[in-house]
Amino acid sequence: MSGIRRTARSVSLISLLFVVRPPSPGFGQAVQAPTSQKHAATSGDDLHLGHLGLEVRDLEKTIHFYHDLLGTDLLGPRNQQRPFRADISLLKFVDAPAGAEFRDVILSIQGTTTGNQRGTEMTVEAIEYRNVERRVFSPRLQDPGASHLGLTVRDLDSTLSRLRAESVPIITAGGQPVTISPRPGLMIRAVFVRDPDGYPVELLEQNPVQPTSAPAGSNILGAHIAVVVHDIETTLRFYRNLIGHELKTQIASTFSADNLYNSLANTPKAQFRLGAAFIPGSPVVLEFLQYRNVDREPMRPRFQDIGVAHVLFMVKDMDTTMDRFRSANLKTLSKTGQPVYLSPTVRAVLVTDPDGFPVEFMERKE
Secondary structure, three states, X not given: OOOOOOOOOEOOHHHHHHHHOOOOOOOOEOOOOOOOHHHOOOOOOEEEEEEEEEEEOOHHHHHHHHXXXXXXXXXXXXXXXXXXXXXXXXXXXXXXXXOOEEEEEEEEOOOOOOOOXXXXXXXXXXXXXXXXXXXXXXXXXXXXXXXXXXXXXXOHHHHHHHHHHOOOOEOXXXXXXXXXXXXXXXXXXXXXXXXXXXXXXXXXXXXXOOOOOOOOOOOEEEEEEEEEOOOHHHHHXXXXXXXXXXXXXXXXXXOEOOHHHHHHXXXXXXXXXXXXXXXXXXXEEEEEXXXXXXXXXXXXXXXXXXXXXXXXXXXXXXXXXXXXXHHOOOOOOOOOOOOEEEEOOEEEEEEEOOOOOEEEEEEEOO
């Protein structure tokens, strides 16, 4: 990814494998922007990455994992009551059946602001449904449609010790962190675990600690999101067409096999290539992984299924976003096919990417 500034961006181990010592001679090829000027983004059209949404089985177990054990910030008192409710607007938004209820919680991720802009942090929004049929979605890391959350932590050993004490499943082969030294003076250690619903979480420690907007003493220093795809070019074209030319992307043109990453993700003998999208107004990198030489099973879960994730983009102009939807012949998950007002000043729409990964766009008017 030569030519792309990575300072103050939280990057995963696989990003560093490409960025610092590129194994693929074709890495760095940029995906072209859409040719239609009608749908090109204007400056500041997209604000920031809002949240990673997670559909969970038990909200209290999710809070314990992400807040108590990992150290994310929690919106609201730790022990407050979080009753179920029926919000007609939200249920229309995801086309949930009549009688469905939900409860949710917001967990803020430190180090995901640009500078010190409070209020623009990426969050985990955990949602628990009831009175609706839900299946458990727990894909392997190489399956198209799977995703994972990466968290850069200050102290991997103490974090992993807390998780082991509660028998949190570890994905990484051998159950131990993978260690690399991608360049002189920098050491990276990483491990994959599963949260209470089986969702994969990558924990990454950098030594020395890299620049971050996280407060002093925070265990979490930044985040990234990765999605496994069938074809990177198709996926990046999807995101570029919806977000516009301000979404900077890069892609590896050839596949590589890296024993360290395959050990980390427990994908023996797999070959992979990486694409990356740099979100306007956010230090969070959205990564895309395409595998070959390994068994892959495409995943198409329903939005409410346990362990399903989605990503949110905050946009300034929902009408422009909907023009792009219509131009791409995309259908929303709502019954009406139109954005749903979640409040008098907030409207949102949900769509799935080419691999079935849900993507939300939200407009908030002041």
